[in-house]
Amino acid sequence: MRLFSWLKAKHLTDIKPKCRICYCSTTTFPAVSQHKIPSQNIHITRKELSKLLHQRPPKSQLKQIHAQILTQALSSTAAFVNSLIHCYLHIMEFTSARLLFFHYPLPSPPILIWNLIIRTYCKLQNSSESFSLFRLLLNLDPLIRVHPDEYTFTFIVTSCAHQRSIVHGKIVHGLVVKNGLESNLYVGNSLINMYAVFKITDDAYKVFDKMTERDVFSWTSLVCGYANNGEMDQACEIFYKMPQRNDVSWAVIISGFAGNGRYMEVLVCLNEMFCAVEDKVRPNEAVLVCALSACANLGALEQGNWIHAYIMRNDILCSSNISTALIDMYAKCGRIDCARLIFNRIPRPDVHNFTSMISGLSYHGLGEDSLTVFNMMLDKKVNPNEVTIIGVLNACSHSGLVEEGSSIFYNMETLWGLKPQIEHYGCYVDLLGRAGYLEKALEVVKSMQIKPDIVIWRALLSACRIHRNIFLGNSIIDFIKQLNSAGPSGSEVLLSNLYASLGNWEKVSEVRKAMGQRKTQSDIGCSWIEVNGVVHEFRVADKLHPQILEVLDKLNELWIVLS
DNA sequence: AGAATAGTAC
Secondary structure: OHHHHHHHHOOHHHOOOOOOOOOOOOOOOOOHHHOOOOOOOOOOOHHHHHHHHHOOOOHHHHHHHHHHHHHOOOOOOHHHHHHHHHHHHHOOOHHHHHHHHHOOOOOOOOHHHHHHHHHHHHHOOOOOHHHHHHHHHHOOOHHHOOOOOHHHHHHHHHHHHHOOOOHHHHHHHHHHHHOOOOOOHHHHHHHHHHHHHOOOHHHHHHHHHHOOOOOHHHHHHHHHHHHHOOOHHHHHHHHHHOOOOOHHHHHHHHHHHHHOOOHHHHHHHHHHHHHOHHHOOOOOHHHHHHHHHHHHHHOOHHHHHHHHHHHHHOOOOOOHHHHHHHHHHHHHOOOHHHHHHHHHHOOOOOHHHHHHHHHHHHOOOOHHHHHHHHHHHHHOOOOOOHHHHHHHHHHHHHHOOHHHHHHHHHHHHHHHOOOOOHHHHHHHHHHHHHOOOHHHHHHHHHHOOOOOOHHHHHHHHHHHHHOOOHHHHHHHHHHHHHHHOOOOOOHHHHHHHHHHHHOOHHHHHHHHHHHHHHOOHHHOOEEEEEEOOEEEEEEOOOOOOOOHHHHHHHHHHHHHHHO
16 A cells, blocks of 8 residues: 555656556557557656555556556566456456457466466356367467466366356366366365256265365365255265364255255254354354244244344344345244334345345235335335345235236336246236236236246136136146146146135045145145244144144134134 | 355245
């Protein structure tokens, strides 16, 4: 910092050139002579320049230093070019970095510089530029050839993990083996991670197995692979075999349970984490978010409350993720008042905070309030995302706000650039159907550019049931039956409910029978409720709960009162 | 110069 104030003292900040390099009017590069360098009377020594570059200066200062390098004819000194590229990449200024890179003083940039530029593109995640550069590197003229090293492969493998398909990954893995780098710790770890991302656990394990040296990254990535692929038993096995676990390892196993809908185990695991003194870990943000989400899905208010208290007690920063998860937890556990309290305390709520508040209000049937929050969000110039719109449409659906919902659905693309996805169609069809606009709903389904899925048909069918539309219901049943052959779904329950509401008991038993034959344990619906901090689970025709007889008695009692 | 984790909807 002091060096820059010194620069200012020398009026360097007053330089206002125009071109990319020195801001003069010429754009030719790198011929220094063509640039009219301003402030030529100022001279900074080489040592000072390299010291300045070493500090990774912000863009404005960097341009001035670059201008100095050009005036002093240092632009073909590799050390300076390297530093400049490094600095430009640091601030993600690709245009300048590429210019320097592609006009590198002969013969060609050293591997370090290749790695730096590939690494920066790798960080962009959705860019394939790192591959283009890697390809260029492999095809260099033999006279100026530089060879990829373990760094290059670490970045390239990581880039492969960001791609949509494993194709590149497989090829790169081949090159890794060819270059004898498979057992390198970093390369190996990034390979495990890549296979974990693509849920190819066998290959992740093979890499893990072949590694001569492993660290907590290798183990955690492998656990992550199994968890991503739903193989929680294997994930646990590896997890407990780990020589040491850190907070991320715990986050991986806990998020694995959460991602696979095994919310009870999330809480069990959290408890275990608190007991695991040997790991010397405390739950990090990811763990807390997963645990809160598990509480939300279980309706476990008491545990949720406890986690909230833990966060407060330990002065853990209530980040956007945490507050979003808290709002969701309180809303789903029936405490919309607490959810509102959390939300109102956020100084500057972001999309995620708004979205969880909007959705929370929606499933409490508070459609008007939900729209109020949505409008507040628009007033504060916070743009909604796809999930926000789903929340708002659901709010309209549950409160019969057809006009408001329609206007949001039809304008989402023009107003916020959000193209309606199948989920949005699902919500909208549900909105129309519930409100009794069955014909209109069917019209929307027919006009859809995306192929309607089971959710859409189910929403329509559900509407037919509510409004007892036998004719439309029957025609939809045929579609549902066809789709059903593709995979299991809850639509059969709806189908049987529809037949039931039409009084067609013969058909009801037929559907139920077919369901009974195919159903496996995991398909059976399940309900939870938390009473005094204990979560009770109920399944269809449950006989396992210790107090099932009392529960059934109470149900009968209620049944009599209600009818 | 390097590798691992998280929320909101359906």
